Amino acid sequence: MYQPKKYKKQDPEYLYKFIEDHPFATILVQGERLLATHIPVLIEGAPQNFRLYFHIANFNEMLPFLKEGAEVLIVFQGVHGYISSSWYKKKDISTWDYSAVHINANVKMQTSAELESSLEKLVHKFERGQEKPLFYKEIPKAMLKEHLPLITGFWCEPYKIEAVAKLHQSYKKQDVTAVIEHLEHGTPMEMELSKDIKKEHD
Secondary structure (H helix, E strand, O other): OOOOHHHEOOOHHHHHHHHHHOOEEEEEEEOOOEEEEEEEOEEEEEOOEEEEEEEEEOOOOOHHHOOOOOEEEEEEEOOOEEEOHHHOOOOOOOEEEEEEEEEEEEEEEOOHHHHHHHHHHHHHHHHOOOOOOOOHHHOOHHHHHHHHHHEEEEEEEEEEEEEEEEOOOOOOHHHHHHHHHHHOOOOHHHHHHHHHHHHHHO
């Protein structure tokens, strides 16, 4: 990952929360060619010591290469957006603001019991905010019995973590204010990006 010093993020609390807030990740592994898949990856533990977990379909071409101890790169992407130089007081170069966390990790196969526990946590995380949530234990047992043999679960033990948040650091205050104001009237993602920039400069 390209990490200019002014954008580099190292605070464990920041990294942990970022992963919690942006769980839909891209996982890359070296197979016969470089392979990637896009799935939710959850985190457990503490900011100073955590592990990740996920599952994939057994028909995924990545599965044969996710052997015990295999290395994966997991990319967590935050909100991002184009920043027009026309918003600045003086002429400048347009850019793109974004945030991301990259984790190099070694995988470990989950047992069937661990997989079910992981699925229960996964469903709970995303169902708990629903008006009428359907939690894992409420899914018909026959449906689970049919589904579980079709997926494989993994733990991921991180050994390298890199992160950046390019949020208009080092720009003049008036230009940062202008960027925030323009993004606040944009798409939902641009509005979220405006919040990240504002928080970075508070």
